[in-house]
Every structure is written in structure tokens, then in C-alpha cells.
Amino acid sequence: MEFPIDQKHRLPVQDADEHDVAAIIETVKATKPDAGLRSLDHYKIKLPSWRYAARQKLIPLIRWETPYVAKLQNAMRSPVLDSYFSITANLGTHTFFMIFLPILFWCGYTDLGRGLVHVLASGVFFTSFVKDLLCLPRPLSPPLSRISMSPSVSLEYGFPSTHSTNAVSIAVYAVVMLRSSSSDINSTLKITLEIISYFYTTSIVLGRLYCGMHGFLDVLIGAALGVLLSVIQCLYGGILDDFIFQGSPMAPLLVLSIVLVLVRIHPEPADDCPCFDDSIAFAGVIIGVEAGNWHYARTAYAWDLPIPATVPFDLAKVGWLQAVARILVGVIVIFAWRGATKPALLKYLPPLFRVVETFGLTLPRKFFVQASMYTKIPKNLKTDNVLPPISEIPSLITSLRHPRKNRSVSIGPQSEADAYEALAFHDRQRRESNSSASKKRQIARDQGKSDSIDSAYFSPPTSYRSAPDKPRIVALPTPAPSQVDLHKGLSLPDVFFDDTATPATLPSSANIPDRRPSEDRREYEKEEREIFSMVEKPRVRYDVEVVTKLIVYTGIAWLAVEGNPLLFEYIGLGLGT
Numbered sequence: 086m087e088f089p090i091d092q093k094h095r096l097p098v099q100d101a102d103e104h105d106v107a108a109i110i111e112t113v114k115a116t117k118p119d120a121g122l123r124s125l126d127h128y129k130i131k132l133p134s135w136r137y138a139a140r141q142k143l144i145p146l147i148r149w150e151t152p153y154v155a156k157l158q159n160a161m162r163s164p165v166l167d168s169y170f171s172i173t174a175n176l177g178t179h180t181f182f183m184i185f186l187p188i189l190f191w192c193g194y195t196d197l198g199r200g201l202v203h204v205l206a207s208g209v210f211f212t213s214f215v216k217d218l219l220c221l222p223r224p225l226s227p228p229l230s231r232i233s234m235s236p237s238v239s240l241e242y243g244f245p246s247t248h249s250t251n252a253v254s255i256a257v258y259a260v261v262m263l264r265s266s267s268s269d270i271n272s273t274l275k276i277t278l279e280i281i282s283y284f285y286t287t288s289i290v291l292g293r294l295y296c297g298m299h300g301f302l303d304v305l306i307g308a309a310l311g312v313l314l315s316v317i318q319c320l321y322g323g324i325l326d327d328f329i330f331q332g333s334p335m336a337p338l339l340v341l342s343i344v345l346v347l348v349r350i351h352p353e354p355a356d357d358c359p360c361f362d363d364s365i366a367f368a369g370v371i372i373g374v375e376a377g378n379w380h381y382a383r384t385a386y387a388w389d390l391p392i393p394a395t396v397p398f399d400l401a402k403v404g405w406l407q408a409v410a411r412i413l414v415g416v417i418v419i420f421a422w423r424g425a426t427k428p429a430l431l432k433y434l435p436p437l438f439r440v441v442e443t444f445g446l447t448l449p450r451k452f453f454v455q456a457s458m459y460t461k462i463p464k465n466l467k468t469d470n471v472l473p474p475i476s477e478i479p480s481l482i483t484s485l486r487h488p489r490k491n492r493s494v495s496i497g498p499q500s501e502a503d504a505y506e507a508l509a510f511h512d513r514q515r516r517e518s519n520s521s522a523s524k525k526r527q528i529a530r531d532q533g534k535s536d537s538i539d540s541a542y543f544s545p546p547t548s549y550r551s552a553p554d555k556p557r558i559v560a561l562p563t564p565a566p567s568q569v570d571l572h573k574g575l576s577l578p579d580v581f582f583d584d585t586a587t588p589a590t591l592p593s594s595a596n597i598p599d600r601r602p603s604e605d606r607r608e609y610e611k612e613e614r615e616i617f618s619m620v621e622k623p624r625v626r627y628d629v630e631v632v633t634k635l636i637v638y639t640g641i642a643w644l645a646v647e648g649n650p651l652l653f654e655y656i657g658l659g660l661g662t
Contacts, residue, residue, distance in 0.1 A: 193398030253311030373642025
């Protein structure tokens with residue numbers, strides 16, 4: 086089992102016993118390969134053969150399209166578009182949906198809210214599922230620059246694009262609802278809302294390409310998945326509603342069972358990727374919505390039209406002031422629930438987990454530390470990328486008001502998957518350079534003159550510039566002026582479309598007459614250490630976080646569909662019916 090240790094929390098003396106921390110570190114040392122070995126056939130070793138084979142079929146496409154995505158980005162780049170696309174990216178995040186979706190329920194749009202919850206939660210879960218299944222990296226940087234206001238996003242795998250799935254599923258479902266016979270919206274407003282839906286989707290999808298976060302394949306498959314989920318919801322959403330509202334208590338229990346099974350079979354990634362955390366959060370949302378709607382529909386307060394469990398709301402009766410007040414109260418209650426429940430669970434669950442461990446039952450996820458290996462979880466640990474604590478809301482608002490100051494433009498690997506892909510590219514470049522060098526030496530011998538090697542993708546370290554016959558191995562990915570064209574030159578199908586491992590095995594000394602294998606190995610090890618030193622170290626993740634997140638987001642969803650609507654009636658913000 087691997088436990089990646091975050092440098093920031095390597096020795097949390099104030100919260101953990103030194104013996105526990107030492108035990109974790111020793112476990113990491115015992116399971117972590119030596120430098121220079123961990124990147125050789127990394128995914129071939131980590132993944133089952135069928136997953137590795139599928140990955141090897143798709144990875145050439147991602148490499149092939151990278152220079153074209155880079156050209157698109159370079160052609161469009163401007164400070165205004167940098168700010169625009171970094172801001173609009175927030176409209177496709179989990180945080181935005183977790184705040185926006187409850188408002189639909191509180192304003193009486195329960196049918197629309199349920200439909201969007203189904204497509205969005207399914208989109209997040211299944212894109213995260215596929216990401217961890219195939220472990221495909223984001224397009225290489227450089228030649229791409231990554232523009233983002235959320236650095237944690239780059240730690241995930243790239244294929245498929247969750248932003249694209251969410252944006253397209255919202256647009257398709259919204260347009261279908263607007264054009265349905267049950268919609269009583271006037272034609273002018275209907276057309277306006279449709280145009281907004283199309284513009285929203287285009288901004289999100291194009292923004293993923295512009296920001297260098299995804300390639301064409303990522304957004305195309307993500308968009309196709311969004312269309313598929315919306316079509317399924319439109320065709321079978323009514324059947325699910327009837328099953329939930331007209332069934333016995335077994336209906337929400339069955340949904341709970343199915344969701345837990347899906348969580349259990351979620352693939353184990355080859356690298357420490359936070360995709361599983363997002364899946365857990367939205368699995369909890371589905372459980373809370375279905376259970377809460379089922380129970381709220383049986384209370385005296387819920388309306389039965391247009392569907393059961395509709396929250397009573399009439400803007401003409403409650404007025405704008407009361408409508409805004411109930412939204413503010415509802416949001417405050419949700420953040421209060423999160424702020425109180427999360428630290429309490431992180432404090433009291435570990436002892437329970439240790440008892441459970443004595444019976445041989447543990448969380449079967451290799452990137453989570455078991456409760457028996459720590460005493461306390463560090464305070465103020467940032468364990469949630471879906472819904473931030475209320476203390477971070479002012480900084481989020483400030484970042485939106487001043488996007489130029491708060492966005493980041495990154496060049497170079499940012500995650501372990503990025504590092505492995507960079508090493509794979511360098512290895513491929515090295516082998517191509519060695520092959521070219523051999524041909525040039527032969528020509529030089531025939532013609533009685535020497536020829537120098539000039540092939541670079543990244544600017545080479547100064548330590549290698551004195552030896553022109555050495556392959557140019559890069560530590561710091563500073564883009565060369567012609568990096569896009571050079572990448573394209575190495576991205577032709579005859580170079581990238583093969584079944585070579587990622588990264589491939591180093592070339593043999595037979596292809597490099599003037600070098601010894603030990604020299605290649607030392608340079609490869611040095612390059613690997615320097616590239617991985619640039620990567621953001623994943624923090625320690627604790628087993629109790631999974632159950633904590635599931636409970637917290639189940640509670641948030643229940644508050645959105647039942648808890649807060651009942652509270653509105655009790656404090657005078659409802660219709661009193």
C-alpha cells in the first residue's frame with residue numbers, strides 16, 4: 086500500500102504522535118520505488134492488463150493532438166480572454182452547482198432541480214470513474230500553458246472533461262425542458278434562455294481548450310457523455326420519479342444500495358488522483374436528494390404539482406424580500422452543517438475505524454492512510470474541493486473581482502500523471518535523437534565531416550550544452566521559442582501511434598555507440614528527480630475522509646430538499662400551506 090506524504094504535513098507534531106508519523110513514513114519508504122525506477126513501465130505495472138491496453142490505445146491520440154491544441158491557444162491568447170475563461174470555468178465547478186442547485190428547490194422548481202441533480206451527479210461520478218479507470222494525462226505542458234483559478238484541478242487526470250460533460254448536460258436538459266409542452270414560458274424569454282444555454286456551454290467547452298486543461302478528445306467525449314446522460318434523464322427521469330414517490334421505503338434504500346456498490350467498484354488509479362473524492366461527494370448528493378424527496382413528499386407541506394415533493398413557492402405572495410431571505414438562510418444553514426459536521430466526524434470517526442480494523446475490515450483504497458497508523462488528523466486540513474468552508478467565501482469573491490491577480494498560468498508538470506507523461510515524451514525524444522545522431526555520424530564518416538545534433542523540445546540544462554553528442558535531457562520545462570513546431574515534428578503518427586509502454590524502456594547501448602548504459606541511467610535518474618521535484622506533492626489522505634464526505638454531502642442534499650423547506654415554514658419564510 087502506498088501513502089504519499091505531503092511535505093506540508095510530513096510532521097504534524099501538534100496533531101499526531103511521532104511514532105505514528107514515523108510508521109507512516111517507513112511504510113512509504115518500504116513501498117516507494119527507488120528514483121530512476123518508478124517511472125519505467127509505471128502504468129504497465131500499476132494497472133491491470135486490460136486497463137493498460139485501453140490506455141495505450143488512447144494515449145497516442147492525446148499526444149498527437151497536443152501541438153494543435155497549443156496552436157489554438159497561442160492564436161487566441163490575450164489578457165482579456167485569460168480572465169474571461171478562467172472566470173467562466175468556475176461556472177462549471179462542483180462548488181457552483183452545490184450552491185446553485187438548492188436554490189432551484191427552494192424556489193419551487195423541484196422537477197428541474199431533480200433532473201439537474203441526476204445529470205450532474207451522474208456526470209461527475211462517471212467522468213471520475215473513467216478518469217481513474219484509464220489514467221490518461223492532460224495535454225503536455227509545455228507546449229501548453231495552463232490557466233486556472235483552481236490549482237487542484239490540474240491534479241486530476243484529463244480524460245474525459247468533467248466541465249464539458251456538466252456544461253453540455255445542463256444545456257441539453259434545459260433546452261429540452263424549455264421546448265417541452267409543459268413549459269408555460271413566453272416565446273421571447275424561451276429563446277433568450279436557449280441562447281444563454283448555448284453560450285454557456287460554448288464558453289465552458291472552448292475554455293477548457295483555451296486554458297490548456299484538456300484536448301479535443303477530452304472535450305468531445307465529455308460532451309458526448311453529457312448528451313447521453315441528458316437523453317437518459319429526459320426519457321427515463323419520469324419513471325425514476327414515479328418509482329421514488331409511489332414506492333415504499335425500499336425505493337430510497339435501493340438507490341442507497343446501488344450508489345454504495347458503484348462507490349465500491351470505483352477503479353483504483355495508478356497515481357494519487359482526487360477524482361474519487363468528487364465521486365463520493367456527488368454519490369452523497371444522490372442519496373440525500375432521493376431520501377429527502379421521498380420523505381418530504383409525505384409531509385403536509387409539500388405540493389404534488391408539478392411533481393410530488395415540490396417546495397411551496399409563489400413569488401407574488403412571498404415577495405422578493407422574503408424570497409431572498411429564504412435563500413440566504415438556506416445557504417447559511419448548509420455551510421453551518423458542513424462547518425460543524427465535518428470536523429466532528431474527522432475527530433470521532435478514527436477511534437471507531439480502529440475498532441473496525443480489529444475485525445479485519447478496512448477501506449480498500451491504497452492512497453488513504455488507515456486509522457491505526459495515526460492518532461489525530463491535522464487541524465485546518467483542506468480535504469474538500471467541492472464545497473469550501475464559509476471562511477473561504479470572501480477570498481473566492483475577491484478572486485472573481487480581480488481575476489488577473491488570482492489566476493495562475495503554469496508551464497510544466499503539475500501532477501504525477503504530468504510528470505510521467507513528460508518523462509515519456511523526453512524518452513521518445515531521446516530515442517529519436519539517438520537514431521538521428523547515428524545517421525548523422527554515418528554521414529559524417531562518409532563525407533569526412535561531423536555534424537551536430539540540434540533537436541530540443543525543452544530548453545536543455547546548461548550542464549549538457551558542452552557535450553553536443555549527448556541527448557538533451559530536460560529537467561526544468563522552459564519552453565523553447567519553436568516548441569509547438571518541434572512537438573508537431575515529433576507527433577506524427579509513425580512516431581506516436583504505437584504500443585510502447587509509458588514511459589518506454591530506455592534505449593539500449595547498441596544504438597548509442599559513444600555512450601554506456603550506466604551514463605544513460607544516471608541522466609535518466611537525474612531528469613526524473615528534477616521533474617518530480619516540480620510536482621505538487623499530494624497531501625496525506627485519511628480513511629475517515631471517505632465516510633465523512635459521504636455523510637456531509639448526504640446531509641447537504643437532505644437540507645436542500647427537505648430540511649430547509651421545513652425550516653422556512655417554521656420561521657415564517659414559507660407559504661404556510
